[in-house]
Amino acid sequence: MSQKFNSKLIINFKTYLFKTFNYEDEALNINMPIGDFYSFIVLSFIANLDALVHAAFYSKDIRPISLGWLFMHKRDPDKWEYDTVTSKYKLTNKNGNPFTCTSRSFIHFILTDLYFYSSEKTKQVRKKTKPKEMPKGHYGLRNEINWRTDDEDGQLYSFLDRKSERDSKRNWISLEEFYWLLGMEESLEDEPDKALVSFQKSFVRYIKNEDINELGGLPPTAEGMTWFIYAFFQSIYEHTDKLNKQTKKQHCVICDEYYGLWESMTAKYEKMISEHVNNPRVEWPDYLKKQATHIERMA
Numbered sequence: 595m596s597q598k599f600n601s602k603l604i605i606n607f608k609t610y611l612f613k614t615f616n617y618e619d620e621a622l623n624i625n626m627p628i629g630d631f632y633s634f635i636v637l638s639f640i641a642n643l644d645a646l647v648h649a650a651f652y653s654k655d656i657r658p659i660s661l662g663w664l665f666m667h668k669r670d671p672d673k674w675e676y677d678t679v680t681s682k683y684k685l686t687n688k689n690g691n692p693f694t695c696t697s698r699s700f701i702h703f704i705l706t707d708l709y710f711y712s713s714e715k716t717k718q719v720r721k722k723t724k725p726k727e728m729p730k731g732h733y734g735l736r737n738e739i740n741w742r743t744d745d746e747d748g749q750l751y752s753f754l755d756r757k758s759e760r761d762s763k764r765n766w767i768s769l770e771e772f773y774w775l776l777g778m779e780e781s782l783e784d785e786p787d788k789a790l791v792s793f794q795k796s797f798v799r800y801i802k803n804e805d806i807n808e809l810g811g812l813p814p815t816a817e818g819m820t821w822f823i824y825a826f827f828q829s830i831y832e833h834t835d836k837l838n839k840q841t842k843k844q845h846c847v848i849c850d851e852y853y854g855l856w857e858s859m860t861a862k863y864e865k866m867i868s869e870h871v872n873n874p875r876v877e878w879p880d881y882l883k884k885q886a887t888h889i890e891r892m893a
Contacts, residue, residue: 604631611638617858619851634851640826641855643819649863651816656710657875658864660856664703664886665824667831667846670694676889683889693846696831697765698758699885700824704775705735706882712740728879742777762835766828772821853888
C-alpha cells in the first residue's frame with residue numbers, strides 16, 4: 595500500500611491473484627482509477643482473511659460462508675430479487691428498510707456460533723467435544739445459550755437489543771465488548787484491556803490511512819480476526835448511515851468484487867481442507883447462508 599502507484603503494480607497484483615487463487619476480473623486493469631485499485635487491494639486482504647478464518651477455525655465442522663458478505667451493509671435478500679434477463683435488481687418487499695444491518699448480522703452470527711459450540715467454549719480455548727446441531731432460526735436463540743458472560747447487572751439482553759439497532763452510533767460493537775460477549779473478557783466496568791484497546795486504535799488508523807503497516811498486533815485468534823472483518827464493514831456502514839441521515843435517503847455501499855475474491859480464495863483452501871477432513875460437515879443455518887450469499891448467485 596505504501597508503494598508509488600504505477601501500471602506494473604496492477605499487472606503484478608492481477609498476476610498474483612490469478613496464479614495464487616485462479617481469480618480474474620476485467621475491472622482490474624491498467625486503466626482503472628487509483629482509488630479503485632487500492633480498494634481492490636484492501637478488499638482482497640479482507641477476503642483472504644475471511645477465507646482463512648473459516649478454514650482455520652470452522653472447516654473441521656462446517657462448510658464455509660463469507661463472513662464479510664454476511665456482515666456487509668447490502669441489499670436484504672429477503673426483499674430483493676435479481677433478474678438474470680435484465681441484469682437488474684428488483685425490490686420485492688417494500689416493508690421496512692431494504693438493506694441489511696451490519697451489527698445485527700454480526701450478532702446473529704455470534705449467537706449461532708455460541709449455540710453450536712456451547713459445549714466447547716471456555717475462556718481461552720475450544721474443547722474437542724461434539725458440537726450441537728445447527729439452530730433452525732435465531733429468534734429466542736439467546737435463551738438457549740450457556741452464556742459465560744459476566745452479567746451481574748442483567749445487561750446482556752438489553753445490550754444485544756441495542757446493538758441490533760440501525761443507528762450506527764449506538765450499535766458499534768467494540769473488540770472489548772465482543773470479547774465480553776464471548777466470556778473472554780471480564781465485566782465491561784473493569785479496567786480496559788490495553789491490548790484490545792491498542793489494536794482497535796490501530797484498526798481505526800488503518801481504515802483512515804489505508805496503510806497495512808498501521809495494524810499493530812492483530813489478535814491471532816478466530817475471535818480477533820472475525821471482529822476485524824466485522825469492524826471493516828461496520829466502518830463502511832457507519833459512513834453510509836451518516837450520509838443517509840444527511841440526505842434523508844436510503845443507500846448502501848456494496849463491494850461487489852468482494853464476493854468473487856472470497857469465492858476464489860475459499861476454493862483454494864477448501865481443496866487443502868478436503869484432504870484432511872473425513873467427517874461430514876454441516877451447513878450454517880439458512881438465515882445466515884442466505885445473508886452471506888450474493889443475490890446473483892441465488893437467481
